[in-house]
Amino acid sequence: KAGVTQTPRYLIKTRGQQVTLSCSPISGHRSVSWYQQTPGQGLQFLFEYFSETQRNKGNFPGRFSGRQFSNSRSEMNVSTLELGDSALYLCASSSSDEQFFGPGTRLTVL
Amino acid sequence: QKEVEQNSGPLSVPEGAIASLNCTYSDRGSQSFFWYRQYSGKSPELIMFIYSNGDKEDGRFTAQLNKASQYVSLLIRDSQPSDSATYLCAVMTGNTGKLIFGQGTTLQVKP
Numbered sequence: 001k002a003g004v005t006q007t008p009r010y011l012i013k014t015r016g017q018q019v020t021l022s023c024s025p026i027s028g029h030r031s032v033s034w035y036q037q038t039p040g041q042g043l044q045f046l047f048e049y050f051s052e053t054q055r056n057k058g059n060f061p062g063r064f065s066g067r068q069f070s071n072s073r074s075e076m077n078v079s080t081l082e083l084g085d086s087a088l089y090l091c092a093s094s095s096s097d098e099q100f101f102g103p104g105t106r107l108t109v110l
Numbered sequence: 111q112k113e114v115e116q117n118s119g120p121l122s123v124p125e126g127a128i129a130s131l132n133c134t135y136s137d138r139g140s141q142s143f144f145w146y147r148q149y150s151g152k153s154p155e156l157i158m159f160i161y162s163n164g165d166k167e168d169g170r171f172t173a174q175l176n177k178a179s180q181y182v183s184l185l186i187r188d189s190q191p192s193d194s195a196t197y198l199c200a201v202m203t204g205n206t207g208k209l210i211f212g213q214g215t216t217l218q219v220k221p
Binding site for chain 2: 042045048056097098099102103104
């Protein structure tokens with residue numbers, strides 16, 4: 001089985017711009033969770049989607065949003081980028097409790 | 111108090127020794143516990159998960175859970191230099207899809 005894929009792998013944006021990241025889960029997995037990883041805060045939960053519905057949301061501002069499509073692929077969007085949004089964004093797919101991470105998207109905001 | 115706490119390390123052990131990594135959590139309702147390994151510049155890789163009190167073994171790895179003490183640990187037997195990485199403890203409460211991670215413990219295995 002192919003693993004979790006994320007695109008793009010690297011992204012450079014400037015403050016005020018918006019960005020869309022994509023995640024394709026493992027075939028058959030219907031749940032996709034998104035996380036932000038920074039050196040200072042570690043891994044923090046953004047949100048989780050299951051069958052196109054957001055089931056859970058972390059403590060991030062409304063600039064962070066996501067969606068899931070009928071084929072379980074998911075996207076997350078960050079609007080009005082800030083310098084502090086520079087991070088590794090990880091998605092994880094699961095069919096039960098165990099989550100399997102993709103390679104991540106490294107976002108740099110200048 | 112952080113929800114999931116780990117000693118950041120580094121924990122240094124000689125090759126062939128047992129490495130012991132520890133994690134405490136604050137939410138008594140937590141039901142699922144996970145250990146991930148993360149190499150520098152890579153994404154986390156699931157090593158083990160445990161749901162019930164006691165020990166669970168998988169090859170050189172043993173996860174131990176004590177819900178009364180709100181404590182979970184990971185033992186790595188016969189440690190190898192390739193085990194050098196950051197080990198992340200994660201906890202889930204219910205089937206929420208939300209993992210709460212500790213800050214991770216850096217393990218160094220010296221040849």
